[in-house]
Amino acid sequence: MRRETLLNAVIMGALLLVPLWAWVADEPFTITLATRVAILSLAGVGLNIALGLGGLVSLGHAIFFGIGGYAMGILASHAQDYSPLLESPFLIEGTKSMPVIWLVAIVTSALAALVIGALSLRTSGVYFIMITLAFGQMFFFFTISWPAYGGEDGLSIYVRNGFPGLNTLDPIQFFAICFVLLSLALFASSRISRSPFGLALTAARQSETRVLTVGIDSFRLRLVAFTISGAITGLAGALFADLNRFVSPTMFSWQTSGEIIIFVILGGVGRLFGPVAGAALFILLEHFLGGLSEFWQIYLGFLLLAVVLFARGGLIGTLAGREVAHD
Amino acid sequence: MTEPVLETRNLTKRFGALTASDGVSLDLRAGEIHALIGPNGAGKSTLIAQIAGSLAPDEGSVLFNGEDVTRLDTVARARRGLGRTFQISALAMEHTVLQNALLGAVGATGRAFRFFRPVLKDTALLARATEALARVGLQDLAARQTAELSHGQRRQLEVAVALTLKPRAFLMDEPMAGLGAGGSKRLTTFLGELRREAPILLVEHDMDAVFALADRISVLVYGRLIATGTVDEIRADREVRRAYLGEDA
Amino acid sequence: MPMSMSARCSTDRPGGCKPPGQLGRRFLMSLVLLMEQALNGLQFGIMLFLMAAGLTLIFGVMGLINLAHGSLYMVGAFAAAAVAGWSGSFLLALVASLAAAALAGTLIELLVIRRLYDRGHLDQVLATFALILIFSESTRWVFGSFPLYLQVPAALAGPITLPGGIQYPVYRLLIIAVGLAVAAGLFLLISRTRIGIRIRAGENDREMIAALGVDISRLYTLVFALGAALAGLAGALVGAIQSVQVGMGEPVLILALVVIVIGGIGSIKGALVGALLVGLTDTLGGFLLPVLFGAFLEPSAAASVGSALASMLIYILMAGVLIFRPTGLYGAGT
Numbered sequence: 028m029r030r031e032t033l034l035n036a037v038i039m040g041a042l043l044l045v046p047l048w049a050w051v052a053d054e055p056f057t058i059t060l061a062t063r064v065a066i067l068s069l070a071g072v073g074l075n076i077a078l079g080l081g082g083l084v085s086l087g088h089a090i091f092f093g094i095g096g097y098a099m100g101i102l103a104s105h106a107q108d109y110s111p112l113l114e115s116p117f118l119i120e121g122t123k124s125m126p127v128i129w130l131v132a133i134v135t136s137a138l139a140a141l142v143i144g145a146l147s148l149r150t151s152g153v154y155f156i157m158i159t160l161a162f163g164q165m166f167f168f169f170t171i172s173w174p175a176y177g178g179e180d181g182l183s184i185y186v187r188n189g190f191p192g193l194n195t196l197d198p199i200q201f202f203a204i205c206f207v208l209l210s211l212a213l214f215a216s217s218r219i220s221r222s223p224f225g226l227a228l229t230a231a232r233q234s235e236t237r238v239l240t241v242g243i244d245s246f247r248l249r250l251v252a253f254t255i256s257g258a259i260t261g262l263a264g265a266l267f268a269d270l271n272r273f274v275s276p277t278m279f280s281w282q283t284s285g286e287i288i289i290f291v292i293l294g295g296v297g298r299l300f301g302p303v304a305g306a307a308l309f310i311l312l313e314h315f316l317g318g319l320s321e322f323w324q325i326y327l328g329f330l331l332l333a334v335v336l337f338a339r340g341g342l343i344g345t346l347a348g349r350e351v352a353h354d
Numbered sequence: 355m356t357e358p359v360l361e362t363r364n365l366t367k368r369f370g371a372l373t374a375s376d377g378v379s380l381d382l383r384a385g386e387i388h389a390l391i392g393p394n395g396a397g398k399s400t401l402i403a404q405i406a407g408s409l410a411p412d413e414g415s416v417l418f419n420g421e422d423v424t425r426l427d428t429v430a431r432a433r434r435g436l437g438r439t440f441q442i443s444a445l446a447m448e449h450t451v452l453q454n455a456l457l458g459a460v461g462a463t464g465r466a467f468r469f470f471r472p473v474l475k476d477t478a479l480l481a482r483a484t485e486a487l488a489r490v491g492l493q494d495l496a497a498r499q500t501a502e503l504s505h506g507q508r509r510q511l512e513v514a515v516a517l518t519l520k521p522r523a524f525l526m527d528e529p530m531a532g533l534g535a536g537g538s539k540r541l542t543t544f545l546g547e548l549r550r551e552a553p554i555l556l557v558e559h560d561m562d563a564v565f566a567l568a569d570r571i572s573v574l575v576y577g578r579l580i581a582t583g584t585v586d587e588i589r590a591d592r593e594v595r596r597a598y599l600g601e602d603a
Numbered sequence: 604m605p606m607s608m609s610a611r612c613s614t615d616r617p618g619g620c621k622p623p624g625q626l627g628r629r630f631l632m633s634l635v636l637l638m639e640q641a642l643n644g645l646q647f648g649i650m651l652f653l654m655a656a657g658l659t660l661i662f663g664v665m666g667l668i669n670l671a672h673g674s675l676y677m678v679g680a681f682a683a684a685a686v687a688g689w690s691g692s693f694l695l696a697l698v699a700s701l702a703a704a705a706l707a708g709t710l711i712e713l714l715v716i717r718r719l720y721d722r723g724h725l726d727q728v729l730a731t732f733a734l735i736l737i738f739s740e741s742t743r744w745v746f747g748s749f750p751l752y753l754q755v756p757a758a759l760a761g762p763i764t765l766p767g768g769i770q771y772p773v774y775r776l777l778i779i780a781v782g783l784a785v786a787a788g789l790f791l792l793i794s795r796t797r798i799g800i801r802i803r804a805g806e807n808d809r810e811m812i813a814a815l816g817v818d819i820s821r822l823y824t825l826v827f828a829l830g831a832a833l834a835g836l837a838g839a840l841v842g843a844i845q846s847v848q849v850g851m852g853e854p855v856l857i858l859a860l861v862v863i864v865i866g867g868i869g870s871i872k873g874a875l876v877g878a879l880l881v882g883l884t885d886t887l888g889g890f891l892l893p894v895l896f897g898a899f900l901e902p903s904a905a906a907s908v909g910s911a912l913a914s915m916l917i918y919i920l921m922a923g924v925l926i927f928r929p930t931g932l933y934g935a936g937t
Contacts, residue, residue: 078725084724084725084728086728146922146925146926147925149925149926149929150925150929150930151929152724153662153668153724153868154864154868154925154929154930154931156668156724156728157860157861157864157921157925158864158921158922158925160857160860161861161864161918161921161922162918162922164857164915164918165915165918165919165922168911168914168915168918169911169914169915171914172907172910172911172913172914173907173911174907281853281857282853285732288725288728288729288732289729289732292725292729296725322740322741322743322744323740324736324739324740325736325737325740325741325744327733327736328733328734328735328736328737328740329733329737331729331730331732331733331736332715332730332733332734332737335726335729335730335733336715336718336730339726
């Protein structure tokens with residue numbers, strides 16, 4: 028077995044076993060931490076398709092995280108107030124059903140990614156970074172100044188949304204939902220990276236000319252990748268909002284975009300399980316260093332700097348060596 | 355006479371005061387190798403770029419299989435069967451040799467938007483890619499990372515990727531460069547046979563190869579085509595001798 | 604949005620939301636208010652130029668995208684606030700802001716930034732994002748989370764009456780003057796001096812000027828320190844009209860990035876045009892849009908739609924520019 032495969036198994040095993048242990052030991056807070064890891068990993072898995080495979084440095088993925096969050100917030104707030112979302116031309120009611128919310132989150136963030144991608148992918152390099160950042164700021168300021176859904180204060184949901192047959196208020200059951208969704212996304216991501224599409228996308232990152240000369244439209248490749256990427260990050264946003272029972276414009280902030288990139292980078296860019304390793308490391312640092320010092324982000328800053336300057340493969344790259352990750 | 359496979363008519367491209375292509379009209383006929391030669395800075399790369407579709411001409415047109423493709427981009431021309439190799443290798447360096455060949459197969463079969471089935475499990479793609487690699491003699495290096503290939507092997511891979519497209523015409527920009535004597539000879543033999551599958555527009559500095567291979571030669575000087583003809587005609591052409599040798603013959 | 608000085612409908616301003624009087628008088632008042640807002644926009648734009656000039660120079664010469672530029676702005680503001688508190692001199696505070704930011708800039712250039720010149724944009728974004736974390740949290744550690752205040756000297760604190768009866772703060776006019784002077788100085792530096800020639804040469808061809816024997820790494824440190832000093836000065840100048848606090852740099856950084864992207868990365872002229880465009884669009888948009896929507900929406904809806912749209916306006920502007928000119932107004936082709 029390759030070392031990376033082994034490491035991936037260890038990471039996923041730990042992510043599954045720690046909350047199970049916490050469940051037996053009655054430590055709900057640990058389960059919540061693990062749930063956070065699973066959800067943030069999912070956001071990273073989404074970004075990794077654009078960033079890791081496509082080489083698209085999006086500093087605007089908070090848009091999709093936020094759209095997913097607000098999809099949940101808006102639907103659930105209408106449901107808890109018993110006020111319809113829309114009365115004419117046809118009636119749309121709010122909902123407290125997770126599957127419906129997920130579907131809405133995925134579809135709306137995919138649509139947003141399609142439009143934003145179609146506009147942004149006309150540029151490249153640093154301009155692409157900046158235009159995605161600008162779109163993120165648009166959403167951020169829009170939610171701050173739009174009073175209908177809480178404006179700057181955000182929206183609170185009193186009771187977590189439901190999933191048929193499960194008690195989502197039980198931390199371990201909600202964790203299970205998130206873990207299953209993460210696993211599905213990882214499976215999909217692994218299939219995509221080995222598919223003809225994945226091959227073409229990664230090749231376009233290395234040599235756009237090559238892809239064009241074999242008759243593949245690199246713009247379309249990237250647009251599709253960006254859309255899939257946004258959809259997955261959007262799903263993570265809906266789950267994140269459900270975990271906190273709260274959404275606010277912070278989900279759209281550029282720091283959120285930066286953090287999602289950090290998950291991917293800390294873990295190892297382009298590595299299938301990189302976002303999981305990175306998000307786990309991030310949450311562990313936040314938890315333990317945050318307990319030691321109020322200023323734990325100084326250490327995070329130095330760690331990130333060290334990874335960028337000296338350990339470019341991230342956690343997985345450092346532990347598993349420089350094998351070719353995508354075969 | 356049959357219609358040429360590839361044809362440029364009065365192709366003109368200016369960069370400011372410089373006219374990089376000056377009313378170039380040339381054609382590539384079925385079964386031939388047509389070599390394009392000229393001193394450095396003659397505008398060969400500019401011309402190739404316009405034929406391939408990566409650069410839009412100011413005037414004139416490009417016809418491929420009788421169709422006016424002047425307004426089509428690189429992707430569309432590749433899909434119509436224009437296979438191109440580059441002077442400076444354009445390959446996915448982090449990928450393996452096989453993956454690069456597979457990329458060509460993916461493009462040729464229009465399967466780039468398949469998301470689920472691993473590319474290595476698609477036997478049709480694999481067959482196409484391995485066949486192309488075998489034809490250029492790279493089959494044993496299939497699992498090697500492209501960045502580890504020598505300069506010459508990269509050239510071979512460029513040709514292999516173009517082969518996966520099963521093109522109707524080849525556009526080759528200095529495929530011999532950096533090959534060394536042995537490699538150059540092998541590729542010469544190979545291209546000699548390849549012309550029967552599809553004609554080749556060959557830009558090449560290696561004059562031995564050009565004179566050994568070419569059915570016809572066109573000479574480009576300062577963006578202008580000064581002569582087109584058989585090897586013997588070009589050898590005897592006074593204007594060519596003057597441009598190349600500075601002779602006042 | 605800390606740096607936005609867009610006055611919404613405020614009652615403590617001359618010509619704010621007064622009850623409607625005679626039509627002509629109202630029109631005149633609106634005109635005065637509009638002029639005032641235009642001046643605010645100009646002042647805001649000039650401030651953005653001080654930030655954007657450094658950013659665009661650093662990108663143009665070294666090819667580096669520096670997110671930590673906002674941290675240097677913050678360093679300048681804190682240095683100014685600290686020195687002003689200790690010495691009571693505003694002038695000394697400004698000098699301190701220049702010196703501290705230049706020093707911090709030199710330091711990070713030597714330790715971190717120069718390792719990034721040959722890296723991709725992703726590495727640059729991440730490493731400078733890490734620097735933001737380090738700068739912000741260290742500053743919070745030293746100065747605490749509460750904002751500091753930097754007093755405008757008494758002589759500059761009052762308003763002055765401009766032609767047309769517009770009352771406008773002297774200090775803000777001074778900011779405009781300082782900014783214009785810096786802009787002129789920069790253009791002279793780039794076009795007339797030897798360093799400027801080297802900077803321009805460095806933009807065009809790194810190896811060439813290295814071959815000509817110019818110490819390229821010293822030139823880079825110098826350019827970076829210059830950009831840092833300008834950011835620090837901007838921080839100190841703005842610190843006196845707002846509070847000085849951790850996190851003040853990032854909103855400005857993002858606006859400055861918007862500016863240089865609109866102007867075309869690497870172009871000082873583009874930075875100036877972009878900065879004024881962004882400053883005026885943001886300020887006038889915040890003022891005019893609610894009024895505009897008021898014409899066909901009920902007042903509360905007009906205010907919320909107007910201000911929501913106004914807050915997005917410059918990003919819409921930037922996206923629009925990039926969609927039609929993917930390398931900005933004065934950018935070189937990719």
